[in-house]
Amino acid sequence: MGTWRDVLTPGESIEVEVPASTGNVGPGYDSLGLALGHYDTVEIGVLESGLEFELHGEGCESVPRTEDHLVVRCARAAWAAAGLADQPGLRVVAHNRIPHGRGMGSSASCAVAGVVAANALLAESARLTDRQVFQVCAAIEGHPDNVAPSLHGGLTISWGEPGEWESAPVTVHDDVVPVVAIPNYEVSTALARSLLPAQVEHRAAAVNAGRAALLVEALTHRPELLLPATADALHQPFRAPAMPPSAALVSYLRDRGHAALISGAGPTVLALAPSADAGRVEAAITDFAAHPDEEREHVTWRVLRLTVPRQGARVVSHPKQ
Numbered sequence: 331m332g333t334w335r336d337v338l339t340p341g342e343s344i345e346v347e348v349p350a351s352t353g354n355v356g357p358g359y360d361s362l363g364l365a366l367g368h369y370d371t372v373e374i375g376v377l378e379s380g381l382e383f384e385l386h387g388e389g390c391e392s393v394p395r396t397e398d399h400l401v402v403r404c405a406r407a408a409w410a411a412a413g414l415a416d417q418p419g420l421r422v423v424a425h426n427r428i429p430h431g432r433g434m435g436s437s438a439s440c441a442v443a444g445v446v447a448a449n450a451l452l453a454e455s456a457r458l459t460d461r462q463v464f465q466v467c468a469a470i471e472g473h474p475d476n477v478a479p480s481l482h483g484g485l486t487i488s489w490g491e492p493g494e495w496e497s498a499p500v501t502v503h504d505d506v507v508p509v510v511a512i513p514n515y516e517v518s519t520a521l522a523r524s525l526l527p528a529q530v531e532h533r534a535a536a537v538n539a540g541r542a543a544l545l546v547e548a549l550t551h552r553p554e555l556l557l558p559a560t561a562d563a564l565h566q567p568f569r570a571p572a573m574p575p576s577a578a579l580v581s582y583l584r585d586r587g588h589a590a591l592i593s594g595a596g597p598t599v600l601a602l603a604p605s606a607d608a609g610r611v612e613a614a615i616t617d618f619a620a621h622p623d624e625e626r627e628h629v630t631w632r633v634l635r636l637t638v639p640r641q642g643a644r645v646v647s648h649p650k651q
């Protein structure tokens with residue numbers, strides 16, 4: 331390949347919209363993922379040199395405005411995978427709605443935004459395939475369960491290993507409503523992953539294998555099975571000490587018959603409800619929040635009733651000069 335000017339045009343920009351996601355979905359650690367109808371939009375423009383940022387919304391005060399910005403790193407990773415040794419400058423305009431460090435896949439959505447937009451800016455002959463896009467995004471994230479639904483929408487079942495990830499998208503039953511309770515504290519995914527033991531008991535593995543299989547049936551055909559199908563013994567119990575208020579809310583909701591779980595690596599709590607029950611889930615969260623114990627007297631919850639979008643990342647504006 332020659333220089334970046336052969337495949338990119340200074341002044342061109344493109345905007346993408348990417349849904350949030352919930353990883354694991356209870357028993358499907360690092361495998362199952364569900365798209366959530368809550369979106370970031372990111373526009374990337376090609377500059378002759380340098381970096382420009384216009385950042386709005388969640389995290390915009392704390393993310394770096396340097397080459398370390400996740401969108402910049404991901405765009406560069408996509409262009410490197412496409413064979414560009416030298417690279418242009420970048421302008422990033424982001425409207426972030428997905429909260430950071432809460433288990434709603436903000437880093438995966440950001441990776442998908444950067445890779446999809448950077449790829450769409452390339453001349454057609456240089457573009458990565460969909461499979462390559464997935465590999466680049468999953469390599470940045472380290473696990474595939476969030477990037478797969480952010481790319482494809484719906485429920486995704488992912489497997490494989492670094493560089494060879496696979497993912498099967500599955501259509502979710504229309505009557506599954508995700509209700510999230512987002513607390514006002516963060517837990518980084520890196521910290522939550524460090525809490526997991528190297529080995530687990532055979533019984534825990536057996537519980538999760540059975541429930542993960544059941545969960546696919548519950549999410550696609552029989553939502554009435556969501557409560558038993560979302561049980562988990564592989565990650566939530568080990569991470570609970572990092573998020574006691576969230577663990578308490580999961581138990582509170584499950585004791586009342588709602589299919590609640592820790593979203594991704596937490597600390598957001600996700601309940602998957604039939605539409606007729608969504609109001610009861612919201613009322614139960616309000617009731618829980620109204621009676622805090624000492625441990626959670628400073629914790630507040632933002633409650634959102636979302637959808638499971640069938641579409642993942644999409645280009646919302648085409649290259650413009």
Ligand SMILES: Nc1ncnc2c1ncn2[C@@H]1O[C@H](COP(=O)(O)OP(=O)(O)O)[C@@H](O)[C@H]1O
Nearest residue numbers: 393400430431432433434435436437440518519
């Ligand atoms: N839109 C974004 N722009 C820049 N950086 C982001 C964005 N979204 C996420 N990040 C980075 O990812 C981190 C959160 O990732 P992580 O700990 O995996 O939590 P989450 O569960 O939200 O994905 C943020 O602290 C930030 O460094």
Ligand SMILES: N[C@@H](CCOP(=O)(O)O)C(=O)O
Nearest residue numbers: 353360433434435519594595
């Ligand atoms: N499988 C991952 C999911 C992390 O999701 P996030 O939204 O918290 O980044 C894990 O459980 O570590």
